[in-house]
Amino acid sequence: MFEATxxxxxxxxxxxxxDETNEIFYSILSNMGDAVIVADKKGKFLVFNRxxxxxxGADMAQLTLTEWSDxxxxxxxxxxxxLSLDELPLASALRGEKTNxxxxxxxxxxxxxGLWVRVNARPLSNADGKRLGxxxxxxxxxxxxxxEFFRAGQSRVLEMIAADxxxxxxxxxxxxxMEGQAxxxxxxxxxxxxDGKHVRHGAAPNLPEIYVRAVDGAPIGPLNGSCGxxxxxxxxxxxxxxxxxxxxANYRDLARISGLSACWSTPILSPQGEVLGSFAMYREEKRGxxxxxxxxxxxxxxxxxxxxERQRQQEILREREARISLAAESAxxxxxxxxxxxxxxxxxxxxxxxxxxxxxxxxxxxxILSRIHPDxxxxxxxxxxxxxxxxxxxxxxxxxxxxxxxxxxxxxxGRCLKDEHGNLLETIGVTLxxxxxxxxxxxxxxxxxxxxxRNRVSLMGEMTASFAHELNQPLTAIANxxxxxxxxLERGKMDSELLRQLLQDMVADSQRAGEVIRGIRSLxxxxxxxxxxxDLNAVISDTIRLLSSDVLMRESVVTPDLEDNLPQVEAxxxxxxxxxxxxxxxxxxxxxALPPNERRIIVSTRSxxxxxVEVSVRDFGAGLPGDDPEKVFDHFFSTKQQGMGxxxxxxxxxxxxxxxxxxxxxxxxxxxxxxxxxPSIHTHPKTQAA
Amino acid sequence: xxTPRASAEVCLVDDDASVLRSMxxxxxxxxxxxxxFNKPAEFLEHxxxxxxxxxxxxxxxxxxTGLExxxxxxxxxxxxxxxxxxARDDLAARVTAMxxxxxxxxxxxxxxxxxxxxxxxxxxxxxxx
Numbered sequence: 001m002f003e004a005t006x007x008x009x010x011x012x013x014x015x016x017x018x019d020e021t022n023e024i025f026y027s028i029l030s031n032m033g034d035a036v037i038v039a040d041k042k043g044k045f046l047v048f049n050r051x052x053x054x055x056x057g058a059d060m061a062q063l064t065l066t067e068w069s070d071x072x073x074x075x076x077x078x079x080x081x082x083l084s085l086d087e088l089p090l091a092s093a094l095r096g097e098k099t100n101x102x103x104x105x106x107x108x109x110x111x112x113x114g115l116w117v118r119v120n121a122r123p124l125s126n127a128d129g130k131r132l133g134x135x136x137x138x139x140x141x142x143x144x145x146x147x148e149f150f151r152a153g154q155s156r157v158l159e160m161i162a163a164d165x166x167x168x169x170x171x172x173x174x175x176x177x178m179e180g181q182a183x184x185x186x187x188x189x190x191x192x193x194x195d196g197k198h199v200r201h202g203a204a205p206n207l208p209e210i211y212v213r214a215v216d217g218a219p220i221g222p223l224n225g226s227c228g229x230x231x232x233x234x235x236x237x238x239x240x241x242x243x244x245x246x247x248x249a250n251y252r253d254l255a256r257i258s259g260l261s262a263c264w265s266t267p268i269l270s271p272q273g274e275v276l277g278s279f280a281m282y283r284e285e286k287r288g289x290x291x292x293x294x295x296x297x298x299x300x301x302x303x304x305x306x307x308x309e310r311q312r313q314q315e316i317l318r319e320r321e322a323r324i325s326l327a328a329e330s331a332x333x334x335x336x337x338x339x340x341x342x343x344x345x346x347x348x349x350x351x352x353x354x355x356x357x358x359x360x361x362x363x364x365x366x367x368i369l370s371r372i373h374p375d376x377x378x379x380x381x382x383x384x385x386x387x388x389x390x391x392x393x394x395x396x397x398x399x400x401x402x403x404x405x406x407x408x409x410x411x412x413x414g415r416c417l418k419d420e421h422g423n424l425l426e427t428i429g430v431t432l433x434x435x436x437x438x439x440x441x442x443x444x445x446x447x448x449x450x451x452x453x454r455n456r457v458s459l460m461g462e463m464t465a466s467f468a469h470e471l472n473q474p475l476t477a478i479a480n481x482x483x484x485x486x487x488x489l490e491r492g493k494m495d496s497e498l499l500r501q502l503l504q505d506m507v508a509d510s511q512r513a514g515e516v517i518r519g520i521r522s523l524x525x526x527x528x529x530x531x532x533x534x535d536l537n538a539v540i541s542d543t544i545r546l547l548s549s550d551v552l553m554r555e556s557v558v559t560p561d562l563e564d565n566l567p568q569v570e571a572x573x574x575x576x577x578x579x580x581x582x583x584x585x586x587x588x589x590x591x592x593a594l595p596p597n598e599r600r601i602i603v604s605t606r607s608x609x610x611x612x613v614e615v616s617v618r619d620f621g622a623g624l625p626g627d628d629p630e631k632v633f634d635h636f637f638s639t640k641q642q643g644m645g646x647x648x649x650x651x652x653x654x655x656x657x658x659x660x661x662x663x664x665x666x667x668x669x670x671x672x673x674x675x676x677x678x679p680s681i682h683t684h685p686k687t688q689a690a
Numbered sequence: 691x692x693t694p695r696a697s698a699e700v701c702l703v704d705d706d707a708s709v710l711r712s713m714x715x716x717x718x719x720x721x722x723x724x725x726x727f728n729k730p731a732e733f734l735e736h737x738x739x740x741x742x743x744x745x746x747x748x749x750x751x752x753x754x755t756g757l758e759x760x761x762x763x764x765x766x767x768x769x770x771x772x773x774x775x776x777a778r779d780d781l782a783a784r785v786t787a788m789x790x791x792x793x794x795x796x797x798x799x800x801x802x803x804x805x806x807x808x809x810x811x812x813x814x815x816x817x818x819x
Contacts, residue, residue, distance in 0.1 A: 477711070477712035483802035488719045
């Protein structure tokens with residue numbers, strides 16, 4: 001029972017004459033799990049208990065300290081630096097030094113994988129302080145150490161996951177970690193393909209290449225080896241003998257080549273319960289897993305689940321990013337984020353191109369604002385501040401002024417993100433480059449104006465009688481007055497009052513002729529002119545007067561029926577006149593075929609609810625095409641021989657550009673009626689000039 | 691020259707006030723007194739109850755056109771001498787005017803000598819009837 005026989009009974013350690021006490025004492029020593037070694041001052045072992053013999057070798061008990069190093073290799077905790085005899089805690093204790101909780105690695109003997117021990121050593125002295133020897137107590141901490149290393153290994157794998165290392169590398173490390181925990185254990189991780197129907201290679205560092213390749217791409221199913229079945233059934237599959245188990249019917253040759261006998265596979269599940277893959281353990285002996293192996297599987301599937309899930313999320317994120325940036329790149333859209341607190345900003349590459357920023361330039365909110373055209377900057381800023389405060393969203397169409405004077409038309413849309421207290425955190429948004437559309441719009445507008453101008457010129461051609469008459473009247477009066485003055489002078493009958501009269505009339509008539517010329521010029525001028533507050537009744541009266549000669553010549557009558565106190569409208573005068581001229585000329589054409597006394601046209605105005613003013617031109621002609629009166633507004637629609645079919649199309653575009661509507665209809669008791677409506681402006685006449 | 695011609699009254703019809711006045715001055719500068727009518731209807735009213743030897747009228751007027759006046763003049767005996775003045779040379783007007791007999795036709799603005807000569811000629815013709 002007590003193997004350490006070299007105890008010097010003459011020594012002072014156990015009390016002399018206490019044999020029974022000594023018996024108990026030795027019994028404790030030989031039964032305890034910790035190694036207890038006592039040496040005399042010459043290094044001769046007095047106690048070398050059973051645990052010590054197990055750790056350091058049974059024969060050691062017969063030896064002295066100086067002979068120790070030949071038997072068992074002792075190392076520092078790095079497992080490679082040998083421990084010299086002097087450094088052995090027992091040797092230091094013999095020199096009078098204490099050792100507390102030193103860790104030593106022991107190799108050799110029964111422990112093929114080595115042994116971790118924690119050592120405490122003390123010098124032993126008698127009551128007088130005379131050194132007698134030393135004592136060393138060693139505890140086997142191999143299990144604790146292994147667990148510590150295993151945990152550190154798990155942490156390393158988790159760190160790799162966090163650092164977004166490639167999935168293959170992470171899983172290989174995980175497999176190696178697991179394999180390191182048990183003798184003869186080989187592991188593999190397989191992944192479930194995106195279609196959910198096939199297995200993909202994940203990691204199997206210690207399985208033959210041929211096996212790995214054969215498994216990659218194999219289908220999952222109820223009878224597809226351990227892993228394919230585990231993924232299919234979502235349950236662990238334990239195959240203790242692959243040579244006989246029906247699940248392995250298709251894989252027996254592979255198993256034979258690879259030297260595999262047992263294979264236990266467990267599905268790897270995501271937190272939502274989706275199958276991500278499987279973790280398998282292989283053994284060369286035919287058996288099922290032991291508790292420790294089940295524990296390893298549990299840890300391995302948990303960590304592998306995290307790794308695969310994270311990689312999937314990253315993939316989804318990357319794909320989404322790729323899609324968004326593809327959309328952004330192809331749609332001429334700039335993405336941006338403003339952080340008003342830090343006065344910093346982020347912008348996508350496309351955005352930087354759009355705004356003319358170098359890709360390295362650090363952006364600020366001011367910098368982005370500075371690219372907005374100076375004429376619009378204040379307005380955009382104000383819109384931004386107001387919209388963000390009111391609605392949390394913002395939209396603006398404006399111009400950018402880029403370096404070297406390049407102009408870009410953009411639409412900017414943003415959304416403000418606020419914290420729970422309502423403080424603005426950031427504004428995210430997009431900017432669309434609409435320069436091309438704007439260019440097309442401007443061109444279209446230009447074409448419209450060109451067309452409208454041609455329409456006015458051609459209208460004037462149709463109104464020659466009126467213009468000739470309007471001009472000839474004042475010119476005739478001037479000529480007559482001048483002739484009269486000459487005659488009065490020749491006859492000496494001219495008094496100063498008469499002369500003043502004649503001259504005054506001539507001045508008035510030349511002014512009147514000037515007015516007519518101005519009227520013609522305003523119709524022929526290309527630019528459309530500015531909007532002004534208009535009294536539609538006055539414009540109608542002027543237009544009817546302008547047309548009076550033509551109306552007379554066509555033996556027709558245009559009758560105004562105007563509502564008193566009509567609200568004003570805001571419009572471009574010449575354009576409204578153009579609308580009226582077109583409509584009245586059309587009506588004159590429409591009544592041409594009738595007998596003279598039936599050639600009637602009524603131009604009327606009325607106010608609707610005080611919000612809208614309606615102008616109607618009604619004739620008593622043959623009416624409009626019955627199926628679709630509105631067709632007359634189409635381009636190139638004409639019922640007339642010489643008509644280009646542009647007049648009414650232009651009329652509609654003018655009315656619509658004034659936020660109005662125009663309608664054509666047949667009147668029940670004959671003829672057609674065109675009416676257009678414009679929004680009225682409620683302004684006191686006196687404020688017009690302002 | 692300057693012989694009073696009270697018996698040969700000239701009526702002047704034009705709805706344009708300033709043209710009407712200028713013609714009045716022109717005729718007065720040659721010593722011809724006229725009755726001027728700014729509204730054609732008023733002239734027709736006058737013609738219904740007065741002798742109208744000579745009429746100078748515009749063609750294109752609001753309300754009653756010169757052509758209507760011409761038509762009415764045809765119905766009067768002795769038929770008045772008519773001088774038409776128009777701002778626009780118009781074939782239809784010329785043809786209508788010719789139908790009622792020898793009429794002078796002037797397009798505004800016109801030569802003052804020829805016009806005054808035509809008025810005098812009409813006045814003389816009216817007097818000899």
